[in-house]
Amino acid sequence: MPIHRSSAATQAERARLGPLSPPRLSIVVLPFANLSGDPEQDYFVDGVTESLTTDLSRINGAFVIARNTAFTFKGKAVDIKKLGRELNVRYVLEGSMQRGGNRLRVNVQLVDAETGNHLWAERFDKPVADLFDMQDEIVSRLANTLNAELIAAEARRAARSSHPDAMDLVFQGRSWFSKGPTPDHMAQARSFFEKAMPLDPENVEAMVGLARVDAMTGAALMTDDWSARLTSAEATLTKALSLAPNHAVAHMSLGIVQMSTKRAAQAIAQCEHALALDRNLAPAHAVIGGAKFFLGRGEETELRINGALRLSPRDIFAHRWMAMAGLAKAQLGAHGEAAVWLRRAIDANRNSSTTQFDLAAALARLGELDEARAVVQAGLALDPTFTIRRFRDATNVRSDNQTFVAGRDRHIEGMRLAGVPEG
DSSP states (O other), rough: OOESSOHHHHHHHHHHOTTTSOOEEEEEEEEOEEEESSSGGGGHHHHHHHHHHHHTSSSSSSSEEOOOHHHGGGOOOOOOHHHHHHHTTSSEEEEEEEHHHHHEEEEEEEEEEETTOEEEEEEEEEEEEEHHHHHHHHHHHHHHHHHHHHHHHHHHHHHTTTOHHHHHHHHHHHHHHHHOOOOOHHHHHHHHHHHHHHHHHHHHHHHHHHHHHHHHHTTTTTTTTTHHHHHHHHHHHHHHHHHOTTOOHHHHHHHHHHHHHTOOOHHHHHHHHHHHHHOOHHHHHHHHHHHHTTTTTTGGGHHHHHHHHHHHHTTTTTHHHHHHHHHHHHHHHHHHHHHHHHHHHHHHHHTTTHHHHHHHHHHTTTTOOOHHHHHHHHHHHHHHHOOOHHHHHHTTOOOOOOOHHHHHHHHHHHHHHTTTOOO
């Protein structure tokens, strides 16, 4: 039976688990049903199914049944449990598409092949523009969302295991990481990745997970030892990439470290390479946008942030991308536009303290001092330890570009006017 294999580790695991135990992250994408009543639309519907199959196979560790096998079920009534046993997969993705006039509706369901239970469902309903652009957008959004949903499903399975192995722990760590960048979530994620490492010292996914926690903690200034976290992340990623040089997320994560340590140009190159490996890696676009900001090219940031949001509009890290767009607008002196982006970021995640302080600075620059001071208090309620000193120390090592430094100093003055503690 032809399959897509994303790594040799997947084959090894399949052999270890045996024929009766489906591999982790194993899925078949059934041909989407064309409900338009127009046979000429089949090419578009089939194209979405094929592209989604290809893109899901790029997920690290995924075991995806190939298109040729999946399409033998086109137009047939399928017993999900029987199909899961026949193809030896844990998950089945099924969907339908219907075009009416100038609108397109897409319905998708992720089903547990063992129980037949629906794990997740989504509907897209939007105007038809260019069909090929729409196909890319549908596939990208589905691939990103499914990645998160599959990780959550595997983490739930792992939590029920009485004897978790390294990958069980990795999925639980990924699940905590995906809950969003708070100190508690990062600490929980780190604990699972650390438990996985002794069980399998060369487990690349555990390494990358641990490095992502350190990179995020350092880049988001969640702790005063942010510099040590970034150094640790880089060392771990270097080792991971020596074992898996085509690991897109590892390249993107290294880009975050480089962007945060005066190597924005290298960060852009890392993330461009990551996108060549995985075109749906939305955070890579955001990191490139951030790197442009650190290079003093804030006018180029918004385009990249919008690209990331197009690929993954509900991403758990979308608030950080929006905040970066806001900071880029502030760099350009467009404090009103900066405030709009930063408010969007806060609406997306009200637990991000640094965004509150950034919004306060923008409001202060606009002369809205009362509101700015209230926003500072909201930020301090989330992180009482945040100070201008920490912000200045962290940004000193991120760029010495004159445009960036001048904008940063104006931003600090805004924070000071708003009442952020000096430290």
